[in-house]
Amino acid sequence: MKTQSVLFITAIALLLAIPFLLSQGLVDAAIQMLIAALFASAYNLLCGQAGMLSFGHAAYFGMGAFATVHAMNALDGTGLLPTPFMPLAGAVGGLLFGIVAGYFSTKRSGTYFAMITLAIAELVHALAPQLKDMFGGESGISAMRMPAWGFTFGSTNEVYYLTLVWVLLSIALLFLFTRTPLGRLTLGLRENAHRLRFLGYNTHRLSIMVFAISAMFSGIAGGLQVVSNEAANYVLFDAHLSAAVVLNTYIGGVGSFLGPVLGASVMTFFGYAVSDLTQSWLLYQGTLFVLVMMFMPTGLAGIIASLGGLHKRFGVASLAPLVVLSVISALLLSAGGTFVIEMLQRMLSQNYQSLASLQTATRWPDILLFGQSWPPASISTWLVPISLLAVGAVMGYLAKQWVQILIQREALKSESNQSEKEVVE
Amino acid sequence: MSESILSLRGLRKSFGDIEIIRGVDFELLDHERHAIIGPNGAGKSTLFHLISGSLTPTSGEIILDQQQIGGWEPEKINHLGLSRSFQITNIFPKLTTFENVRLAVMRSHGLQYAFWKFIERDVRVREETERLLEMVRLESRSSTLAGEMSYSEQRSLEIAMTLASDPKVILLDEPMAGMSHDETDYTASLIRDVTQGRALMIVEHDMDVVFSLSDRISVLVYGEIIATGTPEEIRNNAKVKEAYLGEEATA
Ligand SMILES: Nc1ncnc2c1ncn2[C@@H]1O[C@H](COP(=O)(O)OP(=O)(O)O)[C@@H](O)[C@H]1O
Ligand SMILES: [Mg+2]
Numbered sequence: 001m002k003t004q005s006v007l008f009i010t011a012i013a014l015l016l017a018i019p020f021l022l023s024q025g026l027v028d029a030a031i032q033m034l035i036a037a038l039f040a041s042a043y044n045l046l047c048g049q050a051g052m053l054s055f056g057h058a059a060y061f062g063m064g065a066f067a068t069v070h071a072m073n074a075l076d077g078t079g080l081l082p083t084p085f086m087p088l089a090g091a092v093g094g095l096l097f098g099i100v101a102g103y104f105s106t107k108r109s110g111t112y113f114a115m116i117t118l119a120i121a122e123l124v125h126a127l128a129p130q131l132k133d134m135f136g137g138e139s140g141i142s143a144m145r146m147p148a149w150g151f152t153f154g155s156t157n158e159v160y161y162l163t164l165v166w167v168l169l170s171i172a173l174l175f176l177f178t179r180t181p182l183g184r185l186t187l188g189l190r191e192n193a194h195r196l197r198f199l200g201y202n203t204h205r206l207s208i209m210v211f212a213i214s215a216m217f218s219g220i221a222g223g224l225q226v227v228s229n230e231a232a233n234y235v236l237f238d239a240h241l242s243a244a245v246v247l248n249t250y251i252g253g254v255g256s257f258l259g260p261v262l263g264a265s266v267m268t269f270f271g272y273a274v275s276d277l278t279q280s281w282l283l284y285q286g287t288l289f290v291l292v293m294m295f296m297p298t299g300l301a302g303i304i305a306s307l308g309g310l311h312k313r314f315g316v317a318s319l320a321p322l323v324v325l326s327v328i329s330a331l332l333l334s335a336g337g338t339f340v341i342e343m344l345q346r347m348l349s350q351n352y353q354s355l356a357s358l359q360t361a362t363r364w365p366d367i368l369l370f371g372q373s374w375p376p377a378s379i380s381t382w383l384v385p386i387s388l389l390a391v392g393a394v395m396g397y398l399a400k401q402w403v404q405i406l407i408q409r410e411a412l413k414s415e416s417n418q419s420e421k422e423v424v425e
Numbered sequence: 426m427s428e429s430i431l432s433l434r435g436l437r438k439s440f441g442d443i444e445i446i447r448g449v450d451f452e453l454l455d456h457e458r459h460a461i462i463g464p465n466g467a468g469k470s471t472l473f474h475l476i477s478g479s480l481t482p483t484s485g486e487i488i489l490d491q492q493q494i495g496g497w498e499p500e501k502i503n504h505l506g507l508s509r510s511f512q513i514t515n516i517f518p519k520l521t522t523f524e525n526v527r528l529a530v531m532r533s534h535g536l537q538y539a540f541w542k543f544i545e546r547d548v549r550v551r552e553e554t555e556r557l558l559e560m561v562r563l564e565s566r567s568s569t570l571a572g573e574m575s576y577s578e579q580r581s582l583e584i585a586m587t588l589a590s591d592p593k594v595i596l597l598d599e600p601m602a603g604m605s606h607d608e609t610d611y612t613a614s615l616i617r618d619v620t621q622g623r624a625l626m627i628v629e630h631d632m633d634v635v636f637s638l639s640d641r642i643s644v645l646v647y648g649e650i651i652a653t654g655t656p657e658e659i660r661n662n663a664k665v666k667e668a669y670l671g672e673e674a675t676a
Pocket of ligand 1: 440468
């Protein structure tokens with residue numbers, strides 16, 4: 001309990017200090033991380049807590065965004081609300097559209113539910129460019145942040161703090177929601193909606209409410225995006241945004257409240273850091289998702305939780321080899337994976353294909369990567385990632401063995417304790 | 426005699442071509458304990474599904490408290506004061522035992538859609554939940570995940586959840602299946618206590634329980650009620666002996 005509040009206060013302090021510590025570019029990235037974190041948290045209410053896997057959550061993010069952009073442009077550009085309250089328009093937009101979409105999609109469950117959410121999002125994505133007045137056609141709509149309350153909202157830092165307040169407030173509300181009767185019933189919906197009906201609950205209405213609340217907070221995230229970008233475009237409805245929130249949430253871990261927040265922040269940061277270096281960011285994102293699902297389905301939050309559990313059980317000293325092995329393993333595997341992905345990406349690119357067809361000397365000209373040229377047809381090139389991956393895998397295996405050894409040691413110890421006791425008796 | 430609170434009139438249910446419930450007429454009197462017995466596959470659970478809204482009748486009437494409820498949504502039937510348990514344990518396995526009962530208690534306290542107050546602050550709900558847990562002897566399992574309890578403990582939980590809404594009519598589908606002798610005794614006397622002043626319809630295979638608990642017994646064979654009467658009458662009924670109790674005796 002005490003460590004928790006210390007962690008909590010430290011985190012808040014760090015978040016408040018970010019504009020003083022980081023460059024403008026990184027503060028911009030931090031704004032994106034915060035927005036993605038709120039979006040994932042809102043999404044997890046539906047996906048993780050209510051067990052309803054939506055494949056079209058970009059729709060509610062987007063509706064929130066457009067509601068906000070219109071609110072900013074209302075009254076000849078003076079805005080419907082003072083700038084700090086603008087995300088409220090996003091909340092209303094997300095909520096209203098969430099009620100309508102939720103009414104239809106929650107009539108079904110499981111795969112059918114997922115398909116309906118996907119269809120609704122695709123419908124909106126297809127319609128949006130046609131509806132020029134509402135969504136600004138292909139070019140979108142732009143708006144201006146107006147000064148309010150003595151702030152100009154002209155600097156990134158001011159936008160950062162505005163975003164921070166809204167994200168913290170929203171996530172706090174989402175957390176408090178889990179303590180309310182409806183919040184508890186949300187878990188009941190996931191666990192056994194059938195039984196709830198025989199306890200007298202109208203599960204359809206419950207589902208609509210949870211759906212709409214999730215959509216409302218997604219709308220706030222969309223609104224914050226518009227406040228930050230001063231523009232909205234129908235691309236906000238793109239399926240890849242719907243996919244990203246699913247991936248972020250699962251990578252973070254659907255089983256815990258803060259998991260998705262963590263997943264979205266980490267992934268958004270990597271996206272920011274790496275997208276200039278590679279053209280295959282989506283491929284990395286997908287690969288990471290598959291690996292997480294295969295090897296640690298409880299996500300990042302699950303890793304932290306099990307590390308915490310092991311720490312309690314075995315202490316820091318015996319855990320150190322595990323952490324070292326795991327980190328080395330992760331680094332080697334990432335290095336090997338990156339090598340393969342970047343090589344393949346270059347080999348399969350159109351430039352390289354046409355270069356290869358022009359050249360007659362060799363079928364496979366050398367590829368420049370990491371400041372070196374690599375002949376793709378030679379085994380020695382591929383030995384590099386293969387050995388990286390192999391050593392990484394062995395390290396991972398050793399880490400796993402180490403946990404086994406710890407458990408066995410503990411079992412032996414308790415056994416000998418027991419026999420000692422018997423001797424005494 | 427008191428009035429009937431639940432009546433079935435010419436009730437039929439078919440699955441495809443096969444008629445499972447074949448014209449059932451039945452009266453459940455207010456404040457009576459009424460057991461339904463019959464061989465496996467007779468349609469006892471199907472009858473419960475029809476009454477509780479799991480299934481829609483093919484024809485016939487189900488009248489609860491003067492209303493024709495055949496084909497209603499389960500939650501609406503529950504709101505009229507009918508609560509049921511399930512033969513196949515039907516709980517929230519990954520939630521705690523306490524949470525399971527609390528979900529069942531909340532609705533009758535009007536907390537179905539509340540998101541503006543904290544559930545832990547509600548003293549009435551907590552006390553009622555604790556009372557129910559104590560009643561089915563699960564107070565020590567309060568924080569255990571329901572799915573991790575033993576089968577018979579889950580059966581007890583199922584009973585607590587069924588009683589949580591303070592129902593007028595209670596349907597219990599084999600509540601003691603899988604319980605030990607001692608647990609069966611305890612549960613039988615618990616059911617006797619808590620159904621005081623309510624109407625109970627119970628399906629149970631333990632004949633000692635059935636004969637000692639019930640005011641009346643109906644015998645369902647191949648989707649038809651072949652006899653209804655007091656335990657004594659049923660014990661001495663020739664048709665019943667032939668169709669059902671005879672089987673038991675030879676088995
Ligand atoms: N949904 C269904 N579809 C088809 N047949 C069913 C269905 N439910 C029950 N039955 C059949 O109805 C008969 C009665 O089942 P049930 O009511 O469970 O019997 P009991 O509870 O008396 O043992 C069984 O033969 C069963 O196979
Ligand atoms: Mg049955």
